[in-house]
Amino acid sequence: MVVVVFNEDLIAHAHWEGHPESPMRLKSLMKMLEREGLINDHITAVPVTESQLLCVHSQVMIDKVKGGKGIPLDPDTALHEETFDLACLSAGMAVEAVRHALKGEVSIALTRPPGHHAGPDYSCGFCYFNNVAVAAESAGVRTAIVDIDAHHGNGTQDIFYRRKDILYVSVHEEGIFPGTGRLEEVGEGDGEGYNVNIPLPHGAGNDSFKESMERIILPVLRQYRPELLLVSLGIDAHYADRYSTLNLNTDMYLHLCKMLIEVAPGGCIAFILEGGYHLRATAEVVHGIIAHVKGTSSVAEYAEESGENPRAMEYVQRAVDVHSRHWDL
Numbered sequence: 001m002v003v004v005v006f007n008e009d010l011i012a013h014a015h016w017e018g019h020p021e022s023p024m025r026l027k028s029l030m031k032m033l034e035r036e037g038l039i040n041d042h043i044t045a046v047p048v049t050e051s052q053l054l055c056v057h058s059q060v061m062i063d064k065v066k067g068g069k070g071i072p073l074d075p076d077t078a079l080h081e082e083t084f085d086l087a088c089l090s091a092g093m094a095v096e097a098v099r100h101a102l103k104g105e106v107s108i109a110l111t112r113p114p115g116h117h118a119g120p121d122y123s124c125g126f127c128y129f130n131n132v133a134v135a136a137e138s139a140g141v142r143t144a145i146v147d148i149d150a151h152h153g154n155g156t157q158d159i160f161y162r163r164k165d166i167l168y169v170s171v172h173e174e175g176i177f178p179g180t181g182r183l184e185e186v187g188e189g190d191g192e193g194y195n196v197n198i199p200l201p202h203g204a205g206n207d208s209f210k211e212s213m214e215r216i217i218l219p220v221l222r223q224y225r226p227e228l229l230l231v232s233l234g235i236d237a238h239y240a241d242r243y244s245t246l247n248l249n250t251d252m253y254l255h256l257c258k259m260l261i262e263v264a265p266g267g268c269i270a271f272i273l274e275g276g277y278h279l280r281a282t283a284e285v286v287h288g289i290i291a292h293v294k295g296t297s298s299v300a301e302y303a304e305e306s307g308e309n310p311r312a313m314e315y316v317q318r319a320v321d322v323h324s325r326h327w328d329l
């Protein structure tokens with residue numbers, strides 16, 4: 001059973017012409033749903049309320065998104081008439097996916113705008129409200145968030161940095177936006193050890209990502225024993241995507257997602273879409289996840305092996321050394 005949460009209304013969210021986070025991303029995913037015969041099967045959602053947003057964001061920030069029409073939050077994150085409503089709807093899709101995941105149904109929310117760069121009191125990097133964070137709060141259970149977007153989820157990290165009831169794990173490319181996600185950022189106070197960053201170098205490749213999963217992420221998840229697993233599903237680590245150089249191919253993405261589905265407690269897993277700007281590669285990965293859960297096969301068009309930075313395994317080893325202070329790795 002796979003639950004796909006999708007709202008066509010989000011096509012209305014548009015930045016300037018040529019912006020990578022474009023309505024075409026959803027149109028391309030719609031085509032994929034059509035091809036899968038899911039276009040009438042998917043579930044829609046309702047926007048989150050302000051009180052749900054207030055669980056993770058400040059009133060000042062919410063008011064800024066609501067009232068700042070025409071004023072960009074950063075050069076790539078514009079505000080339009082409809083931004084607030086659509087950002088609330090995107091977060092609502094993540095909440096809806098979690099509602100199903102908690103029943104043991106593997107769920108995937110095709111959210112847009114994305115969310116993981118939105119922090120307690122800031123919006124940036126195409127993100128207004130933090131979809132996965134709002135969804136985690138809505139669950140009210142011990143939750144692990146695994147972020148496989150090429151960019152570090154600075155917003156998600158900041159929101160949960162001092163908490164241990166919500167674990168945040170991110171594997172991302174070092175040295176690109178937003179510049180956070182260093183190994184030493186391990187959480188503070190009660191949250192110390194519950195923020196696990198795995199930065200990888202330029203050109204890292206399939207093998208180091210897989211190694212990060214097998215040597216760090218899966219053991220941490222097994223030890224943490226979450227009741228719910230959320231995946232910030234960024235597909236911009238794909239080699240076809242020009243916004244990172246991590247060089248994953250579709251097969252590796254699917255392999256990673258299958259491993260996460262296997263480790264999820266009783267099927268309680270929701271994938272929440274973050275970045276991913278190559279239209280066909282993004283649709284191919286989403287399609288592959290759905291096909292896997294449905295027990296059908298998918299053939300990857302984007303299957304090239306793009307090589308590996310020889311230093312990438314050293315980065316993984318360094319991450320193992322640092323996180324061994326808090327976890328048995």
Ligand SMILES: [Zn+2]
Pocket residue numbers: 149150151234236274275276
């Ligand atoms: Zn990204």
